[in-house]
Amino acid sequence: MSKEIRKSSNVVWTESHVAESQRRDHLAQKPLTLWFTGLSGAGKTTLGFQLEKALLETGKLAFVLDGDNVRHGLNRDLGFSSIDRSENIRRVAEVAKLMNQAGLIVIVSLISPFAEDRSMARHIIGSEYFREVYISTPLEVCEIRDPKGLYSRARAGEITGFTGVSSPYEAPSCPDVSLDTSTMSVESCISKLIRVIG
Ligand SMILES: Nc1ncnc2c1ncn2[C@@H]1O[C@H](COP(=O)(O)OP(=O)(O)O)[C@@H](O)[C@H]1O
Numbered sequence: 147m148s149k150e151i152r153k154s155s156n157v158v159w160t161e162s163h164v165a166e167s168q169r170r171d172h173l174a175q176k177p178l179t180l181w182f183t184g185l186s187g188a189g190k191t192t193l194g195f196q197l198e199k200a201l202l203e204t205g206k207l208a209f210v211l212d213g214d215n216v217r218h219g220l221n222r223d224l225g226f227s228s229i230d231r232s233e234n235i236r237r238v239a240e241v242a243k244l245m246n247q248a249g250l251i252v253i254v255s256l257i258s259p260f261a262e263d264r265s266m267a268r269h270i271i272g273s274e275y276f277r278e279v280y281i282s283t284p285l286e287v288c289e290i291r292d293p294k295g296l297y298s299r300a301r302a303g304e305i306t307g308f309t310g311v312s313s314p315y316e317a318p319s320c321p322d323v324s325l326d327t328s329t330m331s332v333e334s335c336i337s338k339l340i341r342v343i344g
């Protein structure tokens with residue numbers, strides 16, 4: 147049974163007295179969400195936190211919403227079924243949107259294997275703020291890296307529905323940026339991302 151997302155009819159939106167332009171001026175940056183998608187082991191977390199640090203060092207305020215980290219708290223009640231993956235993405239997208247409204251540059255590092263869920267994220271966050279970053283490292287390389295030992299467990303049948311092994315990964319058809327970490331160093335990936343942010 148699919149989860150229904152309900153909103154009470156008794157809630158009323160109140161507009162902030164602070165304009166988005168005031169926050170932009172205050173932080174001297176344009177808010178943006180860089181949505182990293184790719185297989186487990188592709189390099190999303192590594193690049194996300196390196197980019198956050200690089201941005202802070204140039205005076206920009208950024209924050210990483212990492213898949214594994216949000217599953218420790220906000221999304222600890224969710225598993226890896228397609229319904230739960232979708233709800234995981236919806237919640238992260240809503241948090242990214244709030245952080246963008248607060249003026250931050252948000253880096254989301256989530257496998258987000260389904261195109262439909264990524265398109266929901268774009269819709270929630272708004273195209274103006276959303277950039278899709280495909281970490282396109284091939285499966286063979288991710289599997290050799292296996293930084294968390296998950297591929298070998300998935301191959302042994304100990305993990306079901308593992309993306310790339312027993313669950314599909316739908317590659318983005320038109321990403322804003324593509325980074326293959328099997329051929330690009332961390333430094334060159336970060337330089338390319340910083341150019342996208344501007
Ligand atoms: N150019 C690179 N960019 C990012 N990670 C790399 C690169 N080269 C090697 N790696 C390694 O690949 C692994 C990627 O793991 P991780 O960042 O946790 O991936 P993900 O979050 O996509 O599952 C790390 O062990 C990292 O050190």
Ligand SMILES: [Mg+2]
Binds near residue numbers: 190212
């Ligand atoms: Mg990760």
